[in-house]
Amino acid sequence: MSSSEDEASTTPVETKTPQTFKELGVIEELCEACDTLGYKTPTPIQAQCIPVALQGRDLIGLAETGSGKTAAFTIPILQSLMENPQPFHSLILAPTRELAQQIAQTVEALGATINVRCTLLIGGMDMVPQAIALGKKPHVIVATPGRLLDHAQNTKGFSLRNLKQMVLDEADRLLDLDFGPILTSILQMLPPRRTYLFSATMSSKVESLQRASLSNPVKVSVSTKNQTATNLIQSYMFVPHKLKDVYLIHLLNERAGQTGIIFARTVVETNRLALLLRSLGFSAIPIHGQLSQSSRLASLSRFKSRSRNLLIATDVAARGLDIPAVDFVVNSDLPQDSKTYIHRVGRTARAGRAGCAYSLVTQYDVEVWLRIEAALGKKIDEQKPEKDEVMVFANRVHEAQREAISVLKAQNEEGKGGKGGRTRGGFGKKRGRDEMDKDE
Structure with a gap:
């Protein structure tokens, strides 16, 4: 790896301590949504990530669990959506079904006052209702990688060619669960876009994913190795x-x-x-x-x-x-x-x-x-x-x-005397993706 490549990969950011979301540049409607949800003061990851994202930069966020990173990427996405409303504006990828569902709930809660349409695509659920929801052209898609690729390949009329923003949440976990080849397939079908990558750790796999999907990102880190909450x-x-x-x-x-x-x-x-x-x-x-x-x-x-x-x-x-x-x-x-x-x-x-x-x-x-x-x-x-x-x-x-x-x-x-035997049946490929959406 050359030093010039290394310099282009990340840009450090200084720590700030704003007391309100308005100070971060968040618009009034979203400030009100934050207040309604009980987000009184920005957490460190929110305080550092939101201004960078609002500037239109790609972003790498490294933060400990429970740091508030979901709002750190959801707020900039919704603000960008209000400035440029369009179907299939943003895609958020998560490694597990439960996390994807939780992110979708946050998107819907923060976007309730601005009528944001959000669709959840996860394995273990019938694809037909999901395909119908995609037909209604949602603004934001929250998905696990396997199910998203299934829809991209099999659902008529569904395309991400006009996508503006993408989030890879828990990127270290996405790669731990061997989603690598699926992520590669997904990235190949996406246009140039703004990308946010969030991870608890910066492994070599995550660095490879960063280089494949981000352009001169700002790196924000509020985590300390092996740190637990002070309280x-x-x-x-x-x-x-x-x-x-x-x-x-x-x-x-x-x-x-x-x-x-x-x-x-x-x-x-x-x-x-x-x-x-x-x-x-x-x-x-x-x-x-x-x-x-x-x-x-x-x-x-x-x-x-x-x-x-x-x-x-x-x-x-x-x-x-x-x-x-x-x-x-x-x-x-x-x-x-x-x-x-x-x-x-x-x-x-x-x-x-x-x-x-x-x-x-x-x-x-x-x-x-x-x-x-x-x-x-x-x-x-x-x-x-x-x-x-x-x-x-x-x-x-x-x-x-x-x-x-x-x-x-x-x-x-x-x-x-029940199910035993083969689990994939005649649909090995698709079932394999669904199984990957589960957790270990």
Whole structure:
């Protein structure tokens, strides 16, 4: 790589601290929309990105989870749309269905007063209603890459040749999920346009994507490597593996009535914990990649509406989802790396709110926990509950464990005579894209 190429790739930007969106150059209608949604003061990523985007520059935004980056690219898109109204004005690509849906909700909320039409294109849903929505010529399309390419190749009359702006959100994740070839196909069918790329990290893959899709971008970074929110209280409990569920129930009992996300490593463990907690009277609901798309959205909806106050999740919920009022996070199973830990605990203490993160560390997790602490650059406080207080729950927990395992075995027996075998059928290519829209 030559030095001249390097100089052209990014331009540094100075930090500013404006107190209102109006100071950033945002028009009155959108300032009012921000106020209605409770966006009182621009976050650092918004304060730095919005003026650059309004100047018509390509943009790279590097920011930690929960930093407000969705509004950082949505506001400039909507302002540009008001100046130059046209169908198929903007395209926003996201790696997962849930994140795409969340972005679409933000676009619709911010654009409600200016009658913005937004269409969501994600896998796991019928293509026909999506094709009908495209026929109504929306201003903004929010999509996962696989489903967008399906429509571009198969939906008559749909073209992005007049596209003005494009966003690649969670670009590092798009490439982690091997969307590379699909992104290449999409980029080849697009005209010259303004492009915003947002990512948590700047890997070599992301740099390659930047060079392929951006023109002399301004680079904005408000993230610090391995940083967690300053208003997040973190602690861990060193517990015997055979008593992990008992300590978890003690912890949840201490925080009864609050909203929390409990992370497990596998789909089976997620389902087991959900059954265990329900049998003990907790309002819990699972979410993982093996649920149907409608079930995943229903789980999120119930959690957001607080009809369920505990979400039991695999890492499908560790990144991208903006659920504002999460009081605490529990790592029932530790993640295998510090990056995932940071994204998990970033589900709480968002947008200036306080939050707590607890990790259950067994005798088998010590090495992983020490690696996480080393990556964070600090020792996490240990919580030491009185064992007698914890063991009060032991008998009830052991009974609930037996019930949960019995239900899982029954479900497994029922499933053996069901779907099994090939999942792609005769539509391997399209199904493959849909599968990529899911999370791991």
